[in-house]
Amino acid sequence: MQEFFKEYLQVHGYWVLFLGTFLEGEAILIFAGFLAFGGYLNIYLVMLSALAGSFLGDQF
Structure with a gap:
Protein backbone atom coordinates (compact mmCIF):
# COMPACT_ATOMS: atom_id res chain seq x y z
CA MET A 1 0.00 0.00 0.00
CA GLN A 2 2.83 2.39 0.81
CA GLU A 3 4.44 1.83 -2.59
CA PHE A 4 1.16 2.64 -4.33
CA PHE A 5 0.86 5.86 -2.30
CA LYS A 6 4.44 6.83 -3.13
CA GLU A 7 3.98 6.19 -6.85
CA TYR A 8 0.67 8.07 -6.85
CA LEU A 9 2.26 11.09 -5.18
CA GLN A 10 5.20 11.09 -7.57
CA VAL A 11 2.83 11.18 -10.53
CA HIS A 12 0.17 13.58 -9.25
CA GLY A 13 1.72 15.39 -6.30
CA TYR A 14 3.39 18.23 -8.17
CA TRP A 15 0.48 19.32 -10.34
CA VAL A 16 -1.87 19.11 -7.34
CA LEU A 17 0.58 21.29 -5.42
CA PHE A 18 0.72 23.72 -8.35
CA LEU A 19 -3.07 23.92 -8.47
CA GLY A 20 -3.33 24.30 -4.71
CA THR A 21 -0.86 27.15 -4.55
CA PHE A 22 -2.44 28.74 -7.61
CA LEU A 23 -5.70 28.89 -5.66
CA GLU A 24 -4.04 30.36 -2.55
CA GLY A 25 -3.65 27.19 -0.50
CA GLU A 26 -0.95 27.54 2.13
CA ALA A 27 -2.07 24.35 3.88
CA ILE A 28 -1.27 22.25 0.81
CA LEU A 29 2.22 23.73 0.73
CA ILE A 30 2.79 22.78 4.37
CA PHE A 31 1.53 19.26 3.62
CA PHE A 60 -3.84 35.87 -12.88
Whole structure:
Protein backbone atom coordinates (compact mmCIF):
# COMPACT_ATOMS: atom_id res chain seq x y z
CA MET A 1 0.00 0.00 0.00
CA GLN A 2 2.83 2.39 0.81
CA GLU A 3 4.44 1.83 -2.59
CA PHE A 4 1.16 2.64 -4.33
CA PHE A 5 0.86 5.86 -2.30
CA LYS A 6 4.44 6.83 -3.13
CA GLU A 7 3.98 6.19 -6.85
CA TYR A 8 0.67 8.07 -6.85
CA LEU A 9 2.26 11.09 -5.18
CA GLN A 10 5.20 11.09 -7.57
CA VAL A 11 2.83 11.18 -10.53
CA HIS A 12 0.17 13.58 -9.25
CA GLY A 13 1.72 15.39 -6.30
CA TYR A 14 3.39 18.23 -8.17
CA TRP A 15 0.48 19.32 -10.34
CA VAL A 16 -1.87 19.11 -7.34
CA LEU A 17 0.58 21.29 -5.42
CA PHE A 18 0.72 23.72 -8.35
CA LEU A 19 -3.07 23.92 -8.47
CA GLY A 20 -3.33 24.30 -4.71
CA THR A 21 -0.86 27.15 -4.55
CA PHE A 22 -2.44 28.74 -7.61
CA LEU A 23 -5.70 28.89 -5.66
CA GLU A 24 -4.04 30.36 -2.55
CA GLY A 25 -3.65 27.19 -0.50
CA GLU A 26 -0.95 27.54 2.13
CA ALA A 27 -2.07 24.35 3.88
CA ILE A 28 -1.27 22.25 0.81
CA LEU A 29 2.22 23.73 0.73
CA ILE A 30 2.79 22.78 4.37
CA PHE A 31 1.53 19.26 3.62
CA ALA A 32 3.84 19.02 0.59
CA GLY A 33 6.74 20.07 2.84
CA PHE A 34 5.96 17.19 5.17
CA LEU A 35 5.77 14.81 2.22
CA ALA A 36 9.13 16.05 0.96
CA PHE A 37 10.60 15.56 4.43
CA GLY A 38 9.26 12.01 4.42
CA GLY A 39 10.89 11.27 1.07
CA TYR A 40 7.71 11.05 -0.97
CA LEU A 41 8.39 14.21 -3.00
CA ASN A 42 11.52 15.98 -4.16
CA ILE A 43 12.02 19.18 -2.16
CA TYR A 44 13.38 21.09 -5.15
CA LEU A 45 10.42 20.18 -7.34
CA VAL A 46 8.08 21.11 -4.48
CA MET A 47 9.70 24.54 -4.27
CA LEU A 48 9.58 25.01 -8.05
CA SER A 49 5.95 23.92 -8.31
CA ALA A 50 4.89 26.12 -5.38
CA LEU A 51 6.79 29.11 -6.76
CA ALA A 52 5.22 28.74 -10.19
CA GLY A 53 1.71 28.21 -8.80
CA SER A 54 1.93 31.13 -6.40
CA PHE A 55 3.40 33.50 -8.96
CA LEU A 56 0.95 32.63 -11.71
CA GLY A 57 -1.99 32.69 -9.29
CA ASP A 58 -0.97 36.18 -8.19
CA GLN A 59 -0.56 37.39 -11.76
CA PHE A 60 -3.84 35.87 -12.88
